[in-house]
Amino acid sequence: QLKQSLMTASRCGSTVAVLFVDLDNFKEVNDEHGHQVGDAVLWAFSKRLQGAIRGNDHVGRLGGDEFLVIAEPIDGAAEAHSVARRIANAVSDPIEIGDRMITLSLSIGIAVADAASDLTASELLHDADLAVYRAKELGRSRIELCDEALLFEVQQRTIIEGSLRTAIAEDELTMYYQPIIDAKTAKLLSLEALIRWKAPDGAWIPPDLFIPIAERSDLILELDNWVVNHVVDQLVKWTNHPELGDVAVAVNISGRHLASESFVCDILGPLRDAKISPTRLVIEVTEGELLDDLDSAAHKLELLRNQSIRIAIDDFGTGYTSLGHLRSLPLDILKIDRTFIQDKSAESLVKLIIDIGHLLGAKVTSEGIETVDQAAHVTELGSDALQGYLFSKPMPAEVVEQMSVVAEPEHTRFVS
Known part of the structure; x- marks a missing residue:
């Protein structure tokens, strides 16, 4: 017709x-x-x-x-x-x-x-x-x-997608790591792995530009697997490091990868091959990515958790997860989205999220900590861990190796 x-x-x-x-x-x-x-x-x-x-x-x-x-x-x-x-x-x-x-x-x-x-x-x-x-x-x-604007945007996405495929194949990507700090002891708890892309011309391509493009197709599976393999390789290199030898690293996993049949093997395989303890890996999934097929996601995450991999829900508060959904999920860490931390009017909501996390037996991490007052306030509300620019921006592995945690009168931060 x-x-x-x-x-x-x-x-x-x-x-x-x-x-x-x-x-x-x-x-x-x-x-x-x-x-x-x-x-x-x-x-x-x-x-x-x-x-x-x-x-x-x-x-x-x-x-x-x-x-x-x-x-x-x-x-x-x-x-x-x-x-x-x-x-x-x-x-x-x-x-x-x-x-x-x-x-x-x-x-x-x-x-x-x-x-x-x-x-x-x-x-x-x-x-x-x-x-x-x-x-x-x-x-x-x-x-x-x-309209023409949408068609142009699609054309640009196609170009970036092709360049990203090349970047994965030619190893143009790199991993940065941001520390997560114990709110009470000010010690390093773990690191979050964050992917970075530096194009051949020296320009940095923002993750919030190329990751959504990858998520539109199975390219995100290649990207996720690249990240997992490189993080595991880094854990091997840190095995004998005096401060990083048993540190855990969190990796972000896409909803499309979580839904794939290969997901569990994609995570466990590299750990097994490298003989790295599963306790050194944390899997982070965002709240919204769990809801497309909650039962399947919960089952797969439970399989990983049974192998001692911890499970974190990232950016909590930005989606529509009910308390009933949370109870059905294997959950070790709840990460409060930075928008709530930086909104002074959201104090009651932050406290509620912390209490819910503890009620479910999870540790709670507050993201986006940029000031001493924010760190002190969420710690007083009961947050177990802190993450943000107050302590450190994401940094290359070689810089992480040169950093140490030192106490100062008002707060703790990473210094070289």
Whole structure:
């Protein structure tokens, strides 16, 4: 149908739009209410969708919770956006299935082709897919248009992804380490490993630029494995170091890697091959990455924990993990996100998180400590460990080896 619509637009000098409609978090409907209710919700939504489009428009289900609307003819992006708003409004009221009221939200991506466009049906569909991905990336329940800015951004991502693959293959990456300090004794507890990328031209590529790009594909698995292997190699080198011989190092693991079948072997294999004790490795996962498949994530992390690898939840407080979810997870360390530490009005919340962590038998680390007052305050609230620029910025392994912890009147910091 889309091919026919594009041919008509070309022949008649008209414009066609594709609207990629995706139900947000529909998996939760199936998980909570069962697939029979989920199927009934999809049927009810499809009826509402048909009622929201115009007479000449076409609608179809791509599969699962994804639908496609072909709007033709249409007066450019503005009218396409108007159609999208009507579709979004179609789920403003909950869907009633038996005695259940199901609330939905939609992410909608729009791509437009006018008579002068040479886009094929597959290319137009791809552009709409890019737009709906952007809508989900920006928080879901929104409408996004595939425009020149988005296409340029995708082009830049493709370039960076290719360069990152080369960087992994040619070992252009390096690891930096940031100390985590015992809040009471001011001793070094562990280090967090943080990846850094210095391009051949000498420019540093920020992690918050290349890591999200890697996370869009299985490239993140290569990146995670590179990190784990290099950290294990570093632990081997530190084995006979007087201060670092038994230090533990935390590595950040992506949600995509956690979901992969190879995850457990990818972690245990390098430790076994290098004959490094699993107690020297901490696996950090962010709160949000656990929720896509909580049961599977908990099972895999429990397998690692049974081998004496500690498990930390990073950036806690920024996601939507319930207390029930936390209780089902193997948990050794809870890391409070820096935004709460640096917000003076969040003191009660910080105290609550610390108490929850202790209630679950976990140690609590406060991230983003930049001042003596912050360190003293969260320690008074019960934080077990501290991490932040007050003590040290992330640094190369050779610099870590030259550092030592010394006590000063007001605080403890790393010095050379």
